[in-house]
Amino acid sequence: MHLPRLALEIYHRGARADQPLVIAEGEGREQRVVAASEGARRGGVWPGMRVSEAYALASALCVKARDTTAERESLERLAAWSGQYTSCVSLIPPDTLLLEIAGSRRLHGGPDRLTRQVRDGLNDLGYTAWLATAPTPLGATWLARAGREVEITDHAALFSVLAQLPLTCLNLEPQCEVRLTGMGLATLVDCLRLPRDGIARRVGPEILASLDRAFGRLPDPRAAFAPPERFHARLGLPAPVTTREALLFPLHRLLIELAGFLAARGMGAAALDITLHSTRAVSTRVRLQLVAPSRDAQHLGGLVRERLERLTLEAPVEEVRLDVDALLPLAARPLDLFAGPRTPDEARTQLTERLQARFGRDAVRVAACCAEHRPERAWRYVEPGTRTETIADSPLVFARDSRRPLWLLPEPIALDMRDGQPYRKGALTIEPPRERIESGWWDGEEIARDYFVARNPKGQQFWIFRELHTAHWFLHGIFG
Amino acid sequence: MNLEQVLQRPDVWRGNHAHATHAIASGFPALDRLLPGGGWPRGAITEIVLPHDGIGELRLLLPALARLSRGDSWVAFIAPPHIPYAPALVAAGVELSRLLLVHPRKPAGSMSRISEPTLPLPSGEGWGEGSRSWRADCWWAIESSLRAGACAAALAWIGDVDAAHVRRWQLAAEAGGTWGILFQRQPIPNSSAALRLQLASAGTDALTIHVLKRRGGWPIGPVRVELDHALAMRASAPPCARDISPRRAR
Numbered sequence: 001m002h003l004p005r006l007a008l009e010i011y012h013r014g015a016r017a018d019q020p021l022v023i024a025e026g027e028g029r030e031q032r033v034v035a036a037s038e039g040a041r042r043g044g045v046w047p048g049m050r051v052s053e054a055y056a057l058a059s060a061l062c063v064k065a066r067d068t069t070a071e072r073e074s075l076e077r078l079a080a081w082s083g084q085y086t087s088c089v090s091l092i093p094p095d096t097l098l099l100e101i102a103g104s105r106r107l108h109g110g111p112d113r114l115t116r117q118v119r120d121g122l123n124d125l126g127y128t129a130w131l132a133t134a135p136t137p138l139g140a141t142w143l144a145r146a147g148r149e150v151e152i153t154d155h156a157a158l159f160s161v162l163a164q165l166p167l168t169c170l171n172l173e174p175q176c177e178v179r180l181t182g183m184g185l186a187t188l189v190d191c192l193r194l195p196r197d198g199i200a201r202r203v204g205p206e207i208l209a210s211l212d213r214a215f216g217r218l219p220d221p222r223a224a225f226a227p228p229e230r231f232h233a234r235l236g237l238p239a240p241v242t243t244r245e246a247l248l249f250p251l252h253r254l255l256i257e258l259a260g261f262l263a264a265r266g267m268g269a270a271a272l273d274i275t276l277h278s279t280r281a282v283s284t285r286v287r288l289q290l291v292a293p294s295r296d297a298q299h300l301g302g303l304v305r306e307r308l309e310r311l312t313l314e315a316p317v318e319e320v321r322l323d324v325d326a327l328l329p330l331a332a333r334p335l336d337l338f339a340g341p342r343t344p345d346e347a348r349t350q351l352t353e354r355l356q357a358r359f360g361r362d363a364v365r366v367a368a369c370c371a372e373h374r375p376e377r378a379w380r381y382v383e384p385g386t387r388t389e390t391i392a393d394s395p396l397v398f399a400r401d402s403r404r405p406l407w408l409l410p411e412p413i414a415l416d417m418r419d420g421q422p423y424r425k426g427a428l429t430i431e432p433p434r435e436r437i438e439s440g441w442w443d444g445e446e447i448a449r450d451y452f453v454a455r456n457p458k459g460q461q462f463w464i465f466r467e468l469h470t471a472h473w474f475l476h477g478i479f480g
Numbered sequence: 481m482n483l484e485q486v487l488q489r490p491d492v493w494r495g496n497h498a499h500a501t502h503a504i505a506s507g508f509p510a511l512d513r514l515l516p517g518g519g520w521p522r523g524a525i526t527e528i529v530l531p532h533d534g535i536g537e538l539r540l541l542l543p544a545l546a547r548l549s550r551g552d553s554w555v556a557f558i559a560p561p562h563i564p565y566a567p568a569l570v571a572a573g574v575e576l577s578r579l580l581l582v583h584p585r586k587p588a589g590s591m592s593r594i595s596e597p598t599l600p601l602p603s604g605e606g607w608g609e610g611s612r613s614w615r616a617d618c619w620w621a622i623e624s625s626l627r628a629g630a631c632a633a634a635l636a637w638i639g640d641v642d643a644a645h646v647r648r649w650q651l652a653a654e655a656g657g658t659w660g661i662l663f664q665r666q667p668i669p670n671s672s673a674a675l676r677l678q679l680a681s682a683g684t685d686a687l688t689i690h691v692l693k694r695r696g697g698w699p700i701g702p703v704r705v706e707l708d709h710a711l712a713m714r715a716s717a718p719p720c721a722r723d724i725s726p727r728r729a730r
Contacts, residue, residue: 344552459681480538
């Protein structure tokens with residue numbers, strides 16, 4: 001898997017629009033273009049030009065310095081993302097990845113479908129890649145680098161295809177390459193025709209060793225990439241972004257990366273941290289707490305969208321970061337023929353999370369009982385998804401024949417008095433029985449009240465009380 | 481062509497053909513007889529018109545809600561006007577862990593604040609009184625809950641609803657298989673709700689119910705429902721056997 005435009009795409013993939021963008025390397029006047037976007041190429045800018053020449057050709061050009069650290073980070077994140085397709089990924093810096101697919105191609109429905117999946121996935125992430133499959137790691141690398149997108153499974157076929165490759169895709173040292181081309185060699189097959197000891201004497205034995213590895217004559221073990229424990233990704237935006245809608249696109253790409261990373265590790269994210277950087281103001285941090293771990297990019301994207309709708313951007317955003325520190329194990333879904341798309345638990349959790357993402361965690365709650373005589377303390381809010389036992393196990397501390405209203409007022413409301421009778425949209429008729437609640441002397445919130453059920457002529461039924469000390473009447477609940 | 485053949489035609493619709501598939505028994509036999517299919521309509525909007533709170537509107541729904549809450553899905557209260565009182569709900573047989581309380585409102589302040597704002601305590605007599613953005617939030621919450629397929633029932637206390645909303649929610653309720661309930665002071669003009677009831681108090685612990693609109697039937701009523709009868713029945717009898725139809729496959 002070779003990424004020919006990685007240097008460009010680390011900036012470019014943050015936005016949908018194709019704007020003229022070039023990546024430059026070097027100092028001062030010798031600054032040269034190393035990669036140019038489609039838009040820049042249309043303006044006549046090509047890699048190898050001086051930056052000043054490029055400016056002369058396209059005035060609206062956006063020039064970014066080459067960021068090899070970010071390229072390396074991107075490559076590592078891609079390696080972590082590729083972990084969902086195979087357990088063994090190795091890096092070939094600066095721009096190539098090796099995926100060992102012999103063990104996993106059947107799981108993904110054959111090499112064709114696996115290649116298509118990888119290609120579609122990379123496309124969603126915003127990377128261009130040349131994919132080649134070969135029995136040897138070095139052979140696959142050279143093929144991918146040369147842009148020969150072939151699938152080769154046996155050594156004989158590998159030999160015939162590989163032999164036609166130009167020497168440039170070997171990434172040899174410059175003087176070595178110059179010496180070989182000076183000898184009139186252009187392709188691998190030219191090299192192979194010459195006597196081995198002669199080549200070894202002229203350009204060093206390394207090239208022979210690489211050729212042997214590529215053709216499978218020497219073993220070529222590769223160190224597997226170990227994915228990091230946590231997910232940290234940043235995505236620079238080619239142009240500062242001022243609208244929330246434009247932020248969704250880069251964030252979605254990061255979430256797809258996250259989904260692949262999590263799938264590879266068999267984990268789910270329990271919380272997401274999104275940081276929006278801008279040079280002019282303090283960066284904005286948004287934390288999204290999930291009820292249950294998830295690695296569904298679609299679902300997470302929906303949550304992020306709801307959350308961002310509430311955001312006011314104080315300054316143009318130049319970089320988006322996504323950090324996930326809280327990872328929880330999340331088993332792969334069993335392949336059940338009859339199960340629906342989601343279990344009821346998942347459906348409930350997803351709805352809770354969507355509502356919480358929009359309104360805040362505290363706005364979506366579940367009520368629970370408390371063992372307490374004082375009516376206002378006999379209940380509390382708990383987090384949705386709290387286990388049933390903790391909610392319902394509290395004993396009901398009121399007698400079965402006494403009545404409790406379905407609605408409680410947050411604060412008792414003092415009732416008007418007319419002709420010595422409490423009044424609420426009509427004179428209240430008080431019904432027996434009386435229920436006396438005296439409690440709370442130990443914490444200073446003592447209450448001493450006589451509770452009654454009362455009705456007004458309109459048929460509304462209230463739960464009212466008379467304070468014993470003051471003999472004032474209050475409305476505390478509605479029967480509903 | 482005889483009559484039987486005519487009735488087989490797809491464009492011939494028979495008014496008395498009840499939608500018996502997805503009804504939820506209300507727990508009040510007198511009311512069930514009036515409702516199409518013999519119960520509350522699942523996957524549709526029910527509009528409940530009542531002049532004042534506290535005449536027993538929630539107790540009318542409780543037998544059905546209590547049974548639904550023992551299932552796999554949420555029973556959602558959206559913008560409840562007061563605090564749903566947990567001890568009373570438990571006494572009525574509601575499974576609290578399935579009762580989702582949604583108080584739509586904006587998270588306080590800027591998003592960069594990670595601290596959690598305190599829960600807004602609902603108060604006041606009015607339903608759906610609030611800023612425009614607050615109402616838009618409520619509409620969104622209602623539609624999401626109805627459509628998600630994760631709610632057996634969604635109850636909303638919000639005024640200022642027009643026919644276009646009800647039409648959207650009716651479609652969302654059908655998609656999600658959710659029983660949507662809108663409490664209203666006045667009937668919504670041109671509403672496409674599947675069922676509309678007008679409640680009035682009929683003395684202590686009793687309600688008079690007019691069915692103003694129902695599918696596959698004409699307006700009917702009134703019927704008198706004793707709410708205490710329902711309370712007694714809840715305490716003793718097992719859940720009604722009628723509601724054994726499986727949930728619609730999603």
